[in-house]
Each structure stands twice: as C-alpha cells, then as structure tokens.
Amino acid sequence: METTILEPTVEKQLSAEIKEMVNPTKAILLYNDDINSFEHVIECLMLYCNHSMEQAEQIALIVHNRGKCDIKHGSYEKLKPVYEVLQEKHLSVKIE
Secondary structure (H helix, E strand, O other): OOOOOOOHHHHHHHHHHHHHHHOOOEEEEEEOOOOOOHHHHHHHHHHHHOOOHHHHHHHHHHHHHHOEEEEEEEOHHHHHHHHHHHHHOOOEEEEO
16 A cells, blocks of 8 residues: 655645644734724723623734734634624724
C-alpha cells in the first residue's frame, strides 16, 4: 500500500479546514469607531453579551487602543442574534 505524504503547508490547511468542520466556533469582533461613546459600548456589552462591568470596560479600552477585539465566541447560530442587535445599536461588528 502506498502512503501519500503531503507538504506541510497543505497539511496545515487541511487540518484547519477539518478543525473548522468539527468545531465551527466563530467570534464576534467589535471594531473601533468615532461614533459610539465608551458608555454606550460598555452598556451594550453588558446588556447583550452578558459581560460584567469590568469586562466591558476592558474590551472598550482594547478596542479603542488596538482597533478591534473579539467579544463573544460560539456557533454562528448562537452569535447571529447578538450580532444583529449590536448592529441595531450602531456598533461596528463582524462575525468571523
């Protein structure tokens, strides 16, 4: 029986694709903008993502300083309603 040896880059790509199929975890990313106040962002994170005040404040600072931060993880189906309400509240978010 002949064994096929894959190049490391192909093997890594296949591994990532298989991992995505087995564990389709996604994340909501929050991006910095010039529209929303810290208070509004913190309030939304507490209300819709169930973050504590401390977590929400830290995320707001990370987003302000780094430009983005992942704020919630889970399946696409679980994240979609949270994503939609955050968009309705005018936050700049994306599911990846």
